[in-house]
Amino acid sequence: MTLAVRHTWFMVGRQLRNLMREPIWIALLLVQPMVWLLLYGQLFKRVTHLPGGGFGTTSYITFLAPAIVIMNAFFGATWSGMAMISDLDRDVLPRFLATPVSRISLVVSQIVRSALIAVIQGVIILVVSLALGVRVHAALLGWAVVLAAAALMNAAFAGLSQGIALLVRKEATMIAIANFIGLPLFFLSSTLISIRQVPHWMRVAAKFNPVNWGVISAREVVLRGTDWAAVWLHLGLLFGLSVATAAFATWTFRAYQRTI
Amino acid sequence: MDAIVVEELRKRYGRVQALDGVSFRVSGGEVFGLLGPNGAGKSTTVKLLATLTTPDGGRAEVAGHDVVRDADAVRRSIGYVPQSSGVDRDATGRENLMLQGRVQGMGGRALHKRVGELLDLLGIAQAADRVVRGYSGGMKRRLDVGLGLVHRPQVLFLDEPTTGLDPEARASMWEELGRLAAGESLTILLTTHYMEEADQLADRIAIVSRGRVVVEGTPEELKASLYGEAVEVEIIDGRAADAEAIVDTLEGVHEASVEGRKLRSRVVSGARAIPAILSALEASGIGVESVTTHRPSLDDVYLHYTGREFAAEDAAGGRDGDAPAAR
Numbered sequence: 001m002t003l004a005v006r007h008t009w010f011m012v013g014r015q016l017r018n019l020m021r022e023p024i025w026i027a028l029l030l031v032q033p034m035v036w037l038l039l040y041g042q043l044f045k046r047v048t049h050l051p052g053g054g055f056g057t058t059s060y061i062t063f064l065a066p067a068i069v070i071m072n073a074f075f076g077a078t079w080s081g082m083a084m085i086s087d088l089d090r091d092v093l094p095r096f097l098a099t100p101v102s103r104i105s106l107v108v109s110q111i112v113r114s115a116l117i118a119v120i121q122g123v124i125i126l127v128v129s130l131a132l133g134v135r136v137h138a139a140l141l142g143w144a145v146v147l148a149a150a151a152l153m154n155a156a157f158a159g160l161s162q163g164i165a166l167l168v169r170k171e172a173t174m175i176a177i178a179n180f181i182g183l184p185l186f187f188l189s190s191t192l193i194s195i196r197q198v199p200h201w202m203r204v205a206a207k208f209n210p211v212n213w214g215v216i217s218a219r220e221v222v223l224r225g226t227d228w229a230a231v232w233l234h235l236g237l238l239f240g241l242s243v244a245t246a247a248f249a250t251w252t253f254r255a256y257q258r259t260i
Numbered sequence: 261m262d263a264i265v266v267e268e269l270r271k272r273y274g275r276v277q278a279l280d281g282v283s284f285r286v287s288g289g290e291v292f293g294l295l296g297p298n299g300a301g302k303s304t305t306v307k308l309l310a311t312l313t314t315p316d317g318g319r320a321e322v323a324g325h326d327v328v329r330d331a332d333a334v335r336r337s338i339g340y341v342p343q344s345s346g347v348d349r350d351a352t353g354r355e356n357l358m359l360q361g362r363v364q365g366m367g368g369r370a371l372h373k374r375v376g377e378l379l380d381l382l383g384i385a386q387a388a389d390r391v392v393r394g395y396s397g398g399m400k401r402r403l404d405v406g407l408g409l410v411h412r413p414q415v416l417f418l419d420e421p422t423t424g425l426d427p428e429a430r431a432s433m434w435e436e437l438g439r440l441a442a443g444e445s446l447t448i449l450l451t452t453h454y455m456e457e458a459d460q461l462a463d464r465i466a467i468v469s470r471g472r473v474v475v476e477g478t479p480e481e482l483k484a485s486l487y488g489e490a491v492e493v494e495i496i497d498g499r500a501a502d503a504e505a506i507v508d509t510l511e512g513v514h515e516a517s518v519e520g521r522k523l524r525s526r527v528v529s530g531a532r533a534i535p536a537i538l539s540a541l542e543a544s545g546i547g548v549e550s551v552t553t554h555r556p557s558l559d560d561v562y563l564h565y566t567g568r569e570f571a572a573e574d575a576a577g578g579r580d581g582d583a584p585a586a587r
Contacts, residue, residue: 007363010359010362010363013359014348014351014355014359017351017355018348018350018351021350021391090345090346090347090348090349091342091344091345091346092346092347092348093346094312094342094346095340095342095346095347095407096346096363097311097312098310098311098312098335098338098340098342098417099335099340099360099363099364100332100335100336100363100364100365101363257312257313258313260307260312260313
């Protein structure tokens with residue numbers, strides 16, 4: 001176990017070091033979430049005044065900011081399998097497999113790297129939001145919950161993305177699947193608009209949508225009148241899903257090994 | 261002690277029987293070459309020995325450990341240099357080596373020292389802190405070899421170490437590998453389809469065809485086993501027929517034949533047969549104009565044992581787009 005943790009740490013280090021050499025990637029990592037925040041913030045500014053309400057605040061940016069943290073973590077996760085495909089294409093994995101490296105670390109490190117980046121972006125979004133006047137109602141604990149939700153949100157789908165990458169092993173297919181999963185789940189959530197404003201069937205669907213679980217956890221701690229039971233429940237659901245998808249990714253890794 | 265023991269290994273991929281009962285042994289410190297056309301089963305054998313995959317039948321031991329039951333012990337004892345480079349191209353040479361050492365359980369000052377040593381040994385010290393993406397093919401391949409050596413393995417697997425390199429890089433790689441084999445007390449299993457490479461580097465060779473070892477021995481033995489050496493004696497005074505009769509009775513001389521003034525024969529060893537031939541002829545008063553020998557090359561051996569189809573197999577099995585073996 002300790003060996004698996006150490007090796008995961010080495011592998012995360014490898015991935016982060018390589019990413020830190022890409023200035024454009026770093027620039028986009030920092031700017032992208034702010035673009036979402038400002039763009040959507042302006043676009044839907046007035047929806048909080050809609051009849052029927054359900055926003056819990058009149059400041060749309062306050063309603064939006066925690067959901068943007070989640071959305072960003074979610075989209076980042078759907079693409080995280082690309083790094084695995086790149087390692088497969090370049091035969092980096094077979095080389096490691098001839099060493100005593102912990103097999104599970106090769107998979108888990110990809111998920112951890114992905115979740116770490118989501119948390120870093122989450123911090124940036126929260127800081128920018130603070131500058132835009134967003135106040136996190138549950139204060140420090142609230143920040144922690146938002147970031148934990150981002151990490152779990154990302155891990156849950158990064159596991160899925162890694163598993164799919166190991167099954168399809170083709171970039172073009174991976175891109176198609178990421179798009180196919182990404183946008184529907186995003187629009188079937190309350191990221192942009194209160195759940196009370198959407199058709200009944202969507203409201204039902206959203207209950208089963210993990211993206212919405214993340215949005216609920218993050219938003220509850222930002223708005224007044226935090227429903228802590230809902231926060232813990234949805235964090236728990238995300239945690240369970242993360243474990244399940246990590247197991248799925250590990251299983252697909254074994255399947256990949258059998259093809260060597 | 262045998263560093264590698266392979267007994268009746270079998271492996272099937274879908275409908276392709278990649279290995280059909282491969283057996284051989286490699287003793288400690290030896291450089292052993294697996295020679296054969298693409299698709300013959302060389303890479304599959306190495307993958308099995310490097311524990312990347314498991315056999316359907318047979319067994320194998322590397323450095324005294326069973327490759328299936330004791331895979332982790334094998335992994336600690338081996339270096340594996342795959343056919344296609346497994347380096348992380350977005351990392352520097354040094355980072356690649358450091359990480360490889362860490363997953364092999366090394367660390368601290370010992371690892372730093374070892375990595376510096378290897379970078380010097382492989383002649384890539386100046387490029388150590390550059391990203392591998394900018395390395396030449398030869399430099400990248402040296403780094404591959406370095407990754408296999410960081411933890412001072414007992415056995416090194418080199419799968420087609422010079423395929424895809426230009427002739428100059430290939431020659432300098434051979435030099436490095438030769439030095440390695442001599443310096444560190446290392447057992448090397450090398451696969452190649454370059455005759456010259458096997459001839460130059462390997463102490464012993466097994467020729468693999470269609471998933472089986474068809475012949476095994478030192479390069480010299482293999483050449484001798486096939487045709488021996490060809491000896492051609494030019495007779496001065498028209499007594500070639502007499503000469504044939506005399507030479508034919510000599511021990512170690514086969515298939516003597518006459519063509520004009522030339523007496524041809526095949527011998528096991530030219531160095532031993534020629535003095536005997538000359539003294540027998542001299543004793544009978546037969547004058548000799550000249551003696552020439554030529555030795556069958558490994559190319560001849562390879563051709564003989566892998567059959568004529570090998571060119572076709574090479575074309576069919578050639579995934580790396582490399583030109584067929586030099587012959």
